[in-house]
Amino acid sequence: MTKTQETELMEMAKRRGFIWPSFEIYGGAAGFYDFGPLGSAMKNNIIKKWRDIYVCGEGFLEIDSPTLTPHEVLKASGHVDHFTDAMVECKKCGSAFKATDLIKDKTGQDVEGLGKEKMQEVIKQDGIRCPDCAGEFGEVFDFNAMFKTAIGPGSKRVGYLRPETAQGIFIDFKRLFRHARGKLPMGVVQIGKGYRNEISPRQGMIRLREFTMAEAEVFFDPEDPKHPKFSDVAHDHLNLWLSKDQIAGNEKLTEVVAETAVDKKTICNEIMAYYLALTQRFLLGIGIPPAAIRFREQNPRQRAHYSSETWDAEILTERFGWVEVTGLAYRSDYDLVSHAKASGEDLSAFIEEKKKKVVCHVIEPSYGIDRPFYCVLEHSYTTDGKRKILKLKKDLAPVKVGVFPLLNKDGLPEKAIEVEKALKADCLAAEYDASGTVGRRYSRADEIGTPYCVTVDHQTLQDLTVTIRDRDSTKQVRVEVHELPCILKSLLRDEIPFEKAGKPI
RNA sequence: GCGGCCGUGGUCCAGCCUGGUAAGACCCGAGCUUCCCAAGCUCGUGACGCGGGUCCGAAUCCCGCCGGCCGCACCA
Structure with missing residues (x-):
């Protein structure tokens, strides 16, 4: 993708209603994006795909809890104290620094966690x-990236x-574990908005202050970190960017199969490797090519306060x-112990086979939705010759089928509208365009990635057949109208090759 | 937060220096045409980020704010 293509893509995304800057008529606000009608549909399709994997495929339990959270909860979780940076600002030039890094650089002292006074x-x-300017610093202050508010009036x-x-x-662990009838490992997901008050959001959709996340928590017995379906993925190839290579400034990736990574302890256990x-x-499923996917091992300094091993899945983009x-x-x-302590509740799990209680360990696959959304757009956008095609996976396309009258006369529009209605009645995202x-x-x-277009022509009036045109090849086949919904569905599910869908033209 | 650049129809932009109410391309809409891949013709909708100042008059000059891009910093 060239610079021109990037620009074209973002133009298209705005023009056709994928993404719009939020609060635009009031001048906008950094770090927020609206999803337009097409974007909204595509985002839902990505979420559906994720849900198909985790909820449907893996049998995870889905919950939906408030975005607004009382202080005690986030105090216990460590976010009040740790989702923060001690910062200092230069009084002269205004440069801001993370206090711990500044002190380490200048004195070699590690003051991590020692408090602002120290x-x-x-x-x-x-x-x-x-x-920067040798100016004097102001007071050390905590910048907490959470949005704060008050619950209740005047409260x-x-x-x-x-x-x-x-x-x-x-928080819901006890109820969830009971709901799962005491079975481990237990997987739970939640899809929803999360908020981070970024100091300076940049890079379009990549750094947002409010974004959709899809998170899964896998609770398991720490003495038994096996995954029952591990054999399914044992031979999946993974490109790992190891912490030691990053520290050595080495871009090299280590390619391993999941099984070997666990055996060699490169990845801590089967459960982690499975996810x-x-x-x-999942990333391949939404259309990211294999070569654009890697897993980066976070080094200890980068990890969140609650984590002992973290892998980031990364996607290579042209722009970012x-x-x-x-x-x-x-x-x-970490979390279950913290909440148990703070709330006074017993958050351990009784394991029937062992006849004893354990506190579960948790592995968390946490997905952003907005970033992959952008990556999908970038990886799907192609221009070959004069054509501009968004080569979306069919199940991500916001519109599945365009319905056109070949000409705007002789009753063709009326017939085409009928066809569109029939497709919509069959829950196909069809769109009439004349x-x-x-x-x-x-x-x-093509521009918005619609996989198929159906055209009503004069022959339709004679023998009730229409043409279906394939986005990527522009080839056409002719099919009978009454079979159309069924054939389109098969095509959209990749159940039949396009040439076999009807009579080639 | 800092520095540099920037903000004009739906999109991309010209005009700004040298004040006199805005042009183009594409898109979009209506119509004509059109028997399958952005053809053509006619017509049409639609814009100076916000606020203040200077001036007879501000898209243009000045100030403030808001936003954006790039760099620095930040990114648990």
């Missing part, structure tokens, strides 16, 4: 000044917009380089 003291004692009860959906799942493989399958789209974190028993010429309509359909 950091303030070190900065003062050692006379640390602004590396002193503090709440936050959740920074992740995961906490809602941990890396599943993540890769490698983009993190999924984080797979080993959260151990403007301009048929060529223009094909072109418009």
Whole structure:
């Protein structure tokens, strides 16, 4: 994809209603995007695909909990204290620094977790000044990336917009475990909005202040980190970017099969490896090419406060380089222990076979939806010659079939509208278009990735047949109208090859 | 937050320096034409980010704000 194509793609995305800048008529706001009608449909299709894997395929339980969360919850989870950076600002030039990094650079001292007062003291004692302009620093302050609000009118009860959906799942652990009738491993998912008050959002859809996440929490017995279906993925190839290679400044990827990665302890256990493989399958499923997928091992300094091993799935993009789209974190028993302690509830699980209680460990595959959405657009957009085609996977396409009258006369439009109605009645996302010429309509359909177009012509009036045109090849077949919904559905599910769908033209 | 650049119909932009109410391309809509891949013709809708200032008069000059892009920093 060239620079021109990138620009064209973003133009198209705006023009055709995939994404729009939010709050536009009031001047806009950084870090927020609206999904237009097509974007909304495509986003739902991505979510559906994810749900098919996790809820349908893996049998995970889905819940939906509030985005607004009381202080105690996020205090217990560590977010109030750790979802934050101690920052200092230069009083002269305004440059902002993370206090811990600044002190480490200047003095070698590790003041991580020592509190603002201590950091303030070190900065003062050692006379640390602004590396940019040698100016004096102001007070050390915490910048917490959570949006804070008050629950109830005039209330002193503090709440936050959740920074992740995961906490809602941990909170419900007792009920969920009972619902699952005490079976481990137990998987739970939640899809919804999360919020992070980024200091300076950039890069379009890549850094948002409000975004949709799809998170899964896998609860398991730490003494038994086996996955019952591991053999299904044992031979999946994974491209790993190991922490040691990153530190050495080496871009090299290590290709392994899931099984070997576990045997060699490159990946901590079967469960983690299983979900890396599943993540890769999901990304391939939405149309990301294998060579554009890698798994980056986070080094200890990068990991979140709750994690002991984390793998990020990354997608290579032309515009932003490698983009993190999924984080797979080993959260151990951190959350359950924290919430048990803070709430006074027993959040352990009784394991029948062992006749004892254990606190489950958790592996969390956490997916962003907006970032893959962008990546899908970028990887799908092609221009060959004069044609511009969004080569979306059929199940992601916001419109499945365009319905056109070949000409706007002789009763063809009326007949085409009938066809469109019939398809819609069959729950196919069909769209009637009669403007301009048929060529223009094909072109418009290609631009938004509509896989098939049906055209009603004069022959239709005689023998009740229509043509179906394939997006990628522009080839056509002729089929009987009454078979149309059925044939289109088969085509959309890739059950029959296009040439076999009807009489080739 | 800082520095540089920028903000004009749906989209991309010209005009700004040298103030005198805005042009083009594409798109979109109506019609003509048209028996299958953005043809052509006619007509049409539609814009100066917000606020203030200077001026007889501001898209244009000045100030403030908001937004965007790039770089720095940040990204648990």
